[in-house]
Amino acid sequence: MAVVRDIDPSASPLDYYSYELRRLREEAGLKQAQLGAIIFCTGSLIGMIENGKRVPTRDFSERVDAALGTGGVFSRLVGLVLRSVLPTWFQPYAEMEARATFISTYQCQLVYGLLQTTDYARAVLGVDNPGTLDTAVAARMDRQRILGRANPPVLWVVLDEAALYREIGGPEVMRAQLAHLLSLQSQQWLEIQVLPFAVGQHAGMMGSFNLLRFDDDPDIHYSESYDSGHMTANAQVIKERSVGYARLQAEALSPRASAELIARVMEERYGKHPEPDGRAVA
Template sequence: MTHINALDPGASPLDYYGFELRRLREAAGLTQRQLGEIVNYTGSLVGQIETARKVPTLEFSERVDAALGTDGLLSRLVELVLRNQLPAWFRQVAELQARAVEIYSFETHMVHGLFQTAAYARAVLGVLDQTHLDDRTAVRLARQRIFDKEEAPVVWAVLSQAALYQEIGGSATMRAQLAHLLSFEGTPRINIQVLPFSAGAHTGLQGSFDLYRFERDPAIVYTEGYGGSGHPTANRATVKKCSLRYDHLQAAALSLRDSAELIRRVMEERYAEQRDSDGDPVA
């Protein structure tokens, strides 16, 4: 077991967070158990975070900041911690998403990570690897904080109809995931369109891709492959071709209103909430 005194605050953002959490707690004269009781977490969890064996969440950080009067120190630091927990090859992409003023995405078979619910993300991430699943899920969901920025990016997402039918995590998870997509209905900065099966052959047949546009920097196209690798490129010819592909995908996709209606219909017909004989939802 790692001893807290052995932590090197310069080793990683996670180690630094643990070091600071312990310093702040001890300065307040609290034990791990006492702090846990105040913020409604277990003392064991506080200890695991202090020893860099557990990744803190934003909620945990906000509660500790409020309890210890740290002026948001841990809440600011946790963003760096969570970003550092991303796979090395994906950190650049997360940075691009955070800086982009416009994001255009096309997904062929599942919901984009920026719109995934916790249960859906957990099911996706746990297909081949169940280790540290809670932490990895929290890290993925943390990327969605870009929507909370004062100047949040404008996002257009084209989603293949197949993604609505690909049952990931079970019926209840899919129902909640589709309901989450519908929660963005009427939000000017987040626009979700469905590419229907009836579109036939389309310009996205080669696979999913993202297009990021920035205030001053050149646009970047991002594609993902097997083997844990991503491929961002600012090549002007590639960006131009993918921009044209995306224009055609949007033209072939359903309107925002019709897309929402299709999502709602699939949610109700394919993933209808199961009820018992008394009419109560079945867990």
């Protein structure tokens, strides 16, 4: 039998979630195994979440809300929980990203986090987070919910051509990732441009960066190093980086030509080609 941990609900969003889950489950007269049976998971998983040993997912939270009739309490809480498990240095940016009305990003090596597939994100995050990979992936996927809002931010992505060729997770993962980028062409508030190798030197050679705009707050420039992020609203930095971003947009392929390049790379580099014996291989 699992040892019940004494939870302080004021310690963190996860502790508050854990405390409320236990309280409302007991109030409903259900044992952990009984609640688990209702929402199609094990009682031990319920116990780990109630003890703060496992981070809940959004799907889990929605099923708990339905089972306990909480009126969406856990579905609202889980966003705070998942944001709280992001790296400490990244959390302030994630909060600002969720509030932005216009996001401009240049990415020199990887697909932007808001556009990553689950498998691509798992491959990227698995390099530095093998022990907490499921939690890290869930947090990244939850960030993407802002694109599905009734009033989503405008997202403009300039993606270096190198990101199309850097094989993350293997050919199948890359093929699915590039297919996902192509599927986003129909999104009204989202544009993707590829900066081709042929451009040579360009305004983004110092690395990836993001520009966030808000309805009522100053613009923010964000960049990061290996284990830290830097945000600034300095007017001179915003001016310089905004001009730099405009230059990247001007030198990048048009959205239509970018989609054609993505499709070509997807088929030629990550498509399935038959071996001499007729078998298909990636």
